[in-house]
Amino acid sequence: MLSYDELTPPERRLWGGFPEGRFVDLRTGLPEDDRVAEGGGWGPERTIRAAVIAALLLGAHTAQPGAVACLRLAGARISGHLDLAGAQIAHALWLEDCWFEESVDLLGASTQTLVIRGSRVPGIEAYSARVEGTFDLRYSVVESLASSPFNHVSTALSLSDARVTGGMLLDGAEISAPGGWAVAAGGLVMEGGVTCRGGFVARGEVRLLGAQLPGGLFMQGAQLVSPGPRGTALALDNAVGSTLDLSDGFTANGTVRLRGARVSDGVTFEGAFLHGPSDDRGPSLAAPLMQGVDFDLTLARSPSGSVDLRGAQVTSLHDSERSWPDVVELDGFVYGSVKVDEGGERREAVGWRDSVARRVAWIRRSPGYNPQPYEQLASWYRKAGHDDDARRVLLAKQRHRRRTLPWAARVWGHLLDATVGYGYRPWLAGVWLLALTVLGTLSFGAHSPSPVKQGEGAPFQPLVYTLDLVIPVGGLGQRTAWYWPHDSLQWLAYLLIAFGWVLTTAVIAGVTRALQKN
Template structure:
């Protein structure tokens, strides 16, 4: 040890000798740094360094320990165990200034680092831990510069509760067995982040609930979780960076990020998630994501929950498949960007009630389930643009009280059955559609089974803004026609009369045609009237009457508000009196109808 020599292969060294050398090292040779090195030796007996203050570095390679080394509350400068076999390692409360390397070792028991302080890296690369109990590593409340466990294999659980570290690197690692999970709530991880990629496997969940991370979380090509449980628990985490779980990552359980705050992107592209727990496939309820949610071409079982989430950058689920009651629930969500579901498949429903989208809701080629219920619920939603061109939903579609700036739809995407669409108080400012006015009216009839006036007024305003005044009048006429059918019999007759005569004021040509027909018929009838040998009706006063003119007489009867002096000059009898009464009544009805319809037509809806 003084000259740098080491214990050689096949030697057996008692633990108390190692202890003596470390606690009372001989003075080093000139120009040498003191250190303890051992290679290929067996350490027999107890090696108890608890509460010891060891100033020399320790390096042991390919050594075998008969008993568990005891390093509780010891203080060391640096320790390296490479390729060693140990029954376990007890280092509770230990403090190391530099690295603690357990590279390619085999621990047949627990690695206890509770409350330890490691200034450098905890190196567990390619180390195998097979504990006799359920715990493989317990580093609760430890303070570690970094955890490097690439290629390691543990047949037990990890406890990292409230641990502080610069980063966690688990690429190619495997945590298997009956008690395989990582329990690390309230952990603090620096900008090194949390990496579990390139074939990483964990037979249970990874729990980082309420942890703070200064770097990303990456699960690329990883497999973790247990059926019916949560695979990754990130409830309430504070993540500065991205959460990346693609491509090829498989989660046998739920991803739970409820209440998390994520400054980057949540990327689940091409991820596979099966057998979720009660939380569904992915839960981001009340989560804040600054960089958007990207989940293209993923295959998930169960619902995705974005209830009350705040997402900047949009949500992209193009080509994603949600099976086994796979709904997308975004009730009350606020999304700065698009919600893109083009070519996605949901076996359940899409629920965006009360969601606020500052971008577009894009549904081109999407497919929804819920044939016996609601396929799409968007009550109270607001969006810049609604692209409604999915495969025709089998269930009900609800857009009551929703508001969009642009409605871009196609007729083949809307349910055809009455009662399958609700549109009450649905507002939009412009239309981009392949639907004619006739088809749009049929759409409104399907969406308003109780003849609500709001959807008709909304469509009218939209058509008028586009300069389609004639089409707007047709819509309002249909609204009044449907409204009349819901009232009493007298109102129905009054509405029918207005419809037939002047089209509720939106077809004035009918009024002109009606007047001309009555005027022509009356003129022909009265042109054959005679009073004795003289043509025409008999005058009331023989010496005070204008010249007989059947046309002027009929015109005076039809226009009740202005007298031309003919209707009061002649005395009709018999059938002439009946025809005159018909013309007078028709005139009054026509004037009243025209006045009512004109007032309605000139009053904005």
């Protein structure tokens, strides 16, 4: 137990100020002497032992009646290990511009508002901690722990299974665990918002697996400059939150993972840079099974790696020409509407010139053939009242599918495409029939056929004879009454009969397919 006689002059100032919550400022006021990065050189006049801070927070000096005890300290070098593991702390802790010699241990602790602002800390262990208030690390530099009993990789800020009733403020902070986990916060429950703005930098993976963030996550302009051991910059798998704002210059030099994340409002990457892993072996954005309302992917630059949206569901998709890389996984992706960013304006994507061709090209960026992206796009066009565009999409689907079929099926597919457009262009059959009718009429009209039986049958009519050949059902009496002594015309008659059967079969097959799909 510490005694008052053992305290140094700056420690006595802190001791005396604690019961009244008095602010103890050890800074000199000279910028060159108060740089926190050089705090290791501060002398005894600015040094406070971590044991003294722990003793005060744990009740070594009682509060004064009518005052709120609070430990408020600035400009100090804190020597030794601040060990508050398992502690029940009833007082707020406010440390500003301090330099920590060793890490801070809040493992399983329960504390009030915790502020470590503008300071340098070699690691914070807060696994399963409870903070009744705000956790403020703004403008601090937090470096990786030498070791952690709960993580197998180096970690700078450990908040796994922690609970914070207020918000967490990381604006302007620099959290570093290169090749490890900058933030390990799986299972974190953050009742307020998490802000990582104003120059926030993370070196190592920011890991928020299964976190509950009802107040949202705001990382506008954040820089995730070094991925974790698996090339991941930000992991929000199965997280639940109101808003994910990764915009305004947000930069990730690694994969952003949103697998199974559920966002009740919006997910925005407006003006963001998604560079993906440096080895180009992983996706820039992996968001399979994600659920959200507004999904804004109007990036500042096209992602360097792939985008995976398989099984994701959003109400509204916002994109631009810079949104999509060369490879996009879209199988199972469901959206209610699509808006495009063109010239600084956002409009519904339907009705734009070449909009269908651009959307089909977007789907074609998916490896292999999957029918669902085409059907989803066609469904959206139909809901928007653009049935013709929906049919164009479904025709593109059949043409893509044809590439995966055996050669015989591909030949039949080409025939269906050329004749009736797989049933989505039935007017093509009329064009073919008209062309064949004109050809037959002109060819047969230039010559005289021979009657099968002299003096019997109707007079020869080239147009009626041609129609009798190309229409395979029923008969008009001309085909059985006349024949051609010229082999060339007789072969033309056979070809017209064959084309008639093929066209009729193609029409029936194509229209049946169209009716089934529509």
